[in-house]
Amino acid sequence: MSRSAKIFSAIVILLWLVMALAPGLLAPGDPLAINPAQAFQKPGLAHFFGTDESGRDIYTRVIHGAGDSLAIGLAATALGMGLAIVLGTVAALSPRWLDEVILRVLEALYAIPSLLMALLIIAFTGPGVGPAIVAVGLSTAPGYARLVRSQIRSLKNSEMLEATTVLGHSSWLKVRNHLIPNALKPLMALVTLGIGQAVIWAAALSFLGLGTAPPAPEWGAMLSAGRVYLHLAWWMSLFPGLAIVAVAVSATVIGRALGGKVKSL
Amino acid sequence: MGTIAWAGRKIGGALVVLWLVATAIFIAIRLIPGDPAEAIMGGPGSQASAEALAAARAEYALDQPVFTQYLLYLGKLVTLDFGTSYSLKEPVTKVMGEVLPNTLWLSLLALALAWLLALCFAAAASNSGRFGSWLGSLLEIIAAAVPHFWLGAVLIMLFSSALGWFPAVDNGSAQGLVLPVLTLALPLAGFLTQLMRDSLSEALGSQFALAARARGESRLTLFWRHGLRHAALPALNLTGWAFSSLLSGAVVVEAIFARPGLGRSLLSAVLARDIPMVTGIALFSALVYIVVMALAEGLERIINPAGEQR
């Protein structure tokens, strides 16, 4: 990772952390405070990003929305990636027939487009934040699992591991010293790239009215509310969306700096 | 491997995948706590009438042993019978048939546009300096990171509200297609450009590129004869994925632009918890994915017949 990439990543992560954990530092107001007299204010000095139909300050809401949006994204990635690591590792290390079976199942699940799979899951569970997390997590898992599997499989068959076999290192030491650490780095990149995608998918569900419900300051929900007033108050849609783009872009940049490839998603 | 053997393997593999998808859905319906008939009718909150529940039981043969149910279910799928939509009271196949062309057109146009944009940008990037390529890669990342539901809104704000060039909602005209197609195509183009740029620069820096220059080919012919093929190959490889991401995007785009289509039907089916409709669409899109994958692989075989078969 180059020096500039490291600095960039550090600053960005710090910024997101502050927004998520202590939004009051950047936006002291109340994201839910209603002020009908101030409805549909254009962006200006009083309201950086303008106000919505109930006069809530959009800047405050975007900042305070970081917590929920990022938490949902992180939780979904953790769920999806956790499942993927277990499945992918089991497939890669098991005998050929079992590997083949797991691979087929993963392929079958991968064949359903992610958002459709998420919708499928929500059709069974009903809408809500929890279901949205589960839906995004489960629907991204097959793709990640395939990558984890091929990653570990190529490591397992690498000359590097053969060389340690010849040196007489035990299987456990090989896994601990070489397999896990070398698989971890690309996984880190993948996780970072994945968080960005998960934030987008979760916001998409909220946007469709299947995730977080509107008054809460979550970016997707804010966009969903802004959609009605698109011709009237463009700022209601612009700024929450920019926040999502910013998260996804910084996740991509950091993920690529960690060595992640575009192909992986 | 001969073409017939290859095709046979592909079809066999596709059938296995479809069977697995169908089975997964069957198991999922049974895993939902409570009465499966109630789940099919939209969950406990739907307060379905006793007759409706009885109809569902009969339709899914829920009074039979589970294995019999499973076989009956598969038997229906084989004859392309996905059941009856509970919210629309019509056969799922019929509803899908009506809206399918809209979604397919939208996705195919977006796929074509994304490819075109990606090729142009990759070509431009291979001929640009350091700053140009830095800027290019930033643009790609942003394009790839933009969510459809926001991009659609921004395009409407710009070209519909502010400039008034294109309509914001579908009115059946060709102009109505412009914004939805752009919304779908731009993020995909971002992904594809990143891919193509990598393989293009690899190809243009290779030994065979040097050999081609040494026998007198110009930069331009080098790009046409060698670069393009090598750039297209990995992107082609991802066509299945690309198409499935377009179907995902279509759900959102059809909602924003109020276009009838598979995605919008799915969304209303999900909101109504219309399980037969939802499973029908899911199975169908799996089928589409598999068909597109096979087509892309066939194209790959034409470009690179000696390539490794997966």
Next chain:
Amino acid sequence: MSEQTLITLKDLSVSFDGAPAVKNISLTVSAGRVLALVGESGSGKSVTARSLLGLSGGQVSASELTICGRDARNLTDSDWQKIRGNTISMILQDALMALDPLRPVGREIGDGLKEHSSLSKAQRVQRVHEVLASVNMPDPELRAKQRSTELSGGMRQRALIAQALAGNPQVVIADEATTALDSQLTALVLAQLRALKEQGRGVLMISHDLAQVAHLADEIAVMRHGEIVESGPTAQVLNHPEHEYTRQLLQAVPSGVPRFAPLSIISAPRPSAPERQTPTGPLALSATNLSKSFGKHVAVEQVSFDLPQGKTLGLVGESGSGKTTTARMVLGLQKPDSGTVNLLGERFAPLHEPQRKQLREHMGAIYQNPLGSFDPRYSVGQLLTDALSGGKSKRDQSYSQQVDQLLEQVQLSSKLRSRSPRELSGGQRQRLAIARALAPKPSVLVLDEPVSALDVSIQATVLDLLDQIQLETGTSYLFISHDLSVIEHMSDYVAVMHQGKIIEQGATASIFGSPQEDYTRKLLAAMPRL
């Protein structure tokens, strides 16, 4: 023979961002003559060759650069394009890399014609077939339609040469065109280059190996650090080298050099060969009737050999002959379909890994590409500590002294301990691989093409190191290579592999002196010698 001068080059200098790569080089290429430019990688020879095509990519200056009567110093890229291919062309090193894998070779060959001539499509196809026939390609019409990946190694090399000849150039540059090829392919390419010379073309041949050019070149120029240090007629350069570096390159050629005679300038004195003890005790390694098939393809069939302690068995064969599969079975990395491997008289394969745990430390391995066998996260010191501790630790300081000893044994500076192997040169990496393999003090080392990726001069130092280690420690080597001259120099016994079988084996002198099999004779005939 009339000697028409085709290329005159005076005081060529090339630099990249201010860093000089080539300094004041002068040379001439004449019709019907072969000039060889010899030097190790990084000496600037390839940059020189590319400057003659206007493809160096650096800042070029020369007081004269005349190509077939034309001043080429200030040509634009489109001027160069008119020269490339039909006046001067180039054959690159690896046919697999130098031909586009996605296009039929006939198209690759025809491309140059498209640029330069006004031939119709049918005439071009005709010409492509002619050119292919001229390089003795069997079935030219059929092969022209195939892609390089579908051709055999020999046909691929022919196609590569054909694409350089399509425009009927007067000068052909062969840039390491024989490097890393097995001996039969090398012979094929050399014969083709000879044909070019006899057709009256000028040939500029570039190689790191004097033996490869010795029989073909009329003149030799030796390059080092961007300069020509010596040049002259071949016989004079080979027999009366004036420059120290030329002598070094000559010494590095292993063919015909007796066992244990140094190939490089060695610092430490070594025990002389006769002092080697005659082996006692069980055989270091013995393989009995090893066979392995992959699907229908029989990779190795009934291979048996014995390796006495402290000796070297050379396993030689072309690529695809089953050498590497044999090595993998011996190392216990691939389970044989049938047959056994014994190490120091005890069963080593086939066995389950835990059952041979006690024997593992007696077996070591060296690969062609050492970097692939190192964990990329480890430094030099950590790699060795890891090996010494049996994988238990990569940081344990108590191994520090042993790490230094190992580094010293392979003549690497202990300053390199904190470096990443990626920062080392090819030769240094291979030394590190040797040091790591030596950590458990093995009785047998399996060396799979250990020097094939190295320049001859670097190869010489690594081979000398291996000799030194064998004399000091009595380690036995199973030495696998496609290079007969290396095998001849390094081995006490030789086994020749062909299509998965050992067709002939015995003492080195008898195999090389009086081969019994036709195939062995063919291999030996193709072997480049000084």
